[in-house]
Amino acid sequence: xxxxxxxxxxxxxQDVGAGDLAERIDLTPANLSILxxxxxxxxxxxxxxxxxxxxxxxxxxxxxxxxxDKD
Amino acid sequence: MKTINDIAxxxxxxxGNADRSIMLTxxxxxxxxxxxxxxxxxxxxxxxxxxxxTLHGKxxxxxxxxxxxxxxLLLGYCCAATFLVMLFVMLRFLKRLETNRVFVSENTEDLxxxxxxxxxxxxxxxxxxxxxxxxxxxIAAAAGFMTLVVLVIKNAFEQAVIMKNELxxxx
Numbered sequence: 001x002x003x004x005x006x007x008x009x010x011x012x013x014q015d016v017g018a019g020d021l022a023e024r025i026d027l028t029p030a031n032l033s034i035l036x037x038x039x040x041x042x043x044x045x046x047x048x049x050x051x052x053x054x055x056x057x058x059x060x061x062x063x064x065x066x067x068x069d070k071d
Numbered sequence: 072m073k074t075i076n077d078i079a080x081x082x083x084x085x086x087g088n089a090d091r092s093i094m095l096t097x098x099x100x101x102x103x104x105x106x107x108x109x110x111x112x113x114x115x116x117x118x119x120x121x122x123x124x125t126l127h128g129k130x131x132x133x134x135x136x137x138x139x140x141x142x143x144l145l146l147g148y149c150c151a152a153t154f155l156v157m158l159f160v161m162l163r164f165l166k167r168l169e170t171n172r173v174f175v176s177e178n179t180e181d182l183x184x185x186x187x188x189x190x191x192x193x194x195x196x197x198x199x200x201x202x203x204x205x206x207x208x209x210i211a212a213a214a215g216f217m218t219l220v221v222l223v224i225k226n227a228f229e230q231a232v233i234m235k236n237e238l239x240x241x242x
Contacts, residue, residue: 027242032242035242039240040240040242041236041237041240042237042240042241043241043242044241044242047242
């Protein structure tokens with residue numbers, strides 16, 4: 001997918017565990033794992049807002065556009 | 072004005088009605104299965120009855136004249152087999168609905184099988200209508216119409232499965 005979710009990087013920088021973050025943003029660990037592994041098809045504004053709040057960042061730091069190779 | 076309790080009770084009643092409806096449909100399918108097995112067991116007797124009553128012992132089609140009895144019997148058993156397969160698929164489908172597995176790809180596949188069974192039934196009855204007894208064509212028309220209805224439902228289910236998968240992956 002052309003949109004990459006960079007939660008892993010932000011979590012590592014701020015030394016936040018997956019279970020802890022999932023609890024703080026009211027997500028199940030399974031759903032956070034889907035998001036972390038770039039398996040998600042879409043993200044709700046409410047989830048993005050919670051992530052920005054807890055990771056002290058802007059949406060642009062969480063989501064990144066990576067052009068796909070055409071071949 | 073409706074209270075939250077009213078809405079919750081309506082929801083429970085709706086779910087109860089849906090469960091009851093599924094159970095009644097299952098009972099109807101099981102009864103149809105039993106009737107189909109019974110009719111299949113009485114195949115030779117029914118074939119004789121059909122040949123004697125509707126055709127007065129004569130086959131209109133020259134090609135099938137010599138083999139009327141086995142031809143009608145074979146056609147009947149082919150229709151019965153198709154119908155039985157369809158009923159078993161319907162039972163499987165209903166079982167999934169009971170366990171709240173509605174918009175899953177298995178259901179789409181089952182609807183496709185049901186539509187194919189209807190189409191095969193339509194073709195067989197067209198054959199019977201042309202070769203044996205023209206009014207059977209009406210059954211073929213009904214089966215053909217059912218094929219289209221089931222195909223439309225199958226297409227709707229296919230879209231619903233795609234939408235559900237998207238929704239499941241919306242975090």
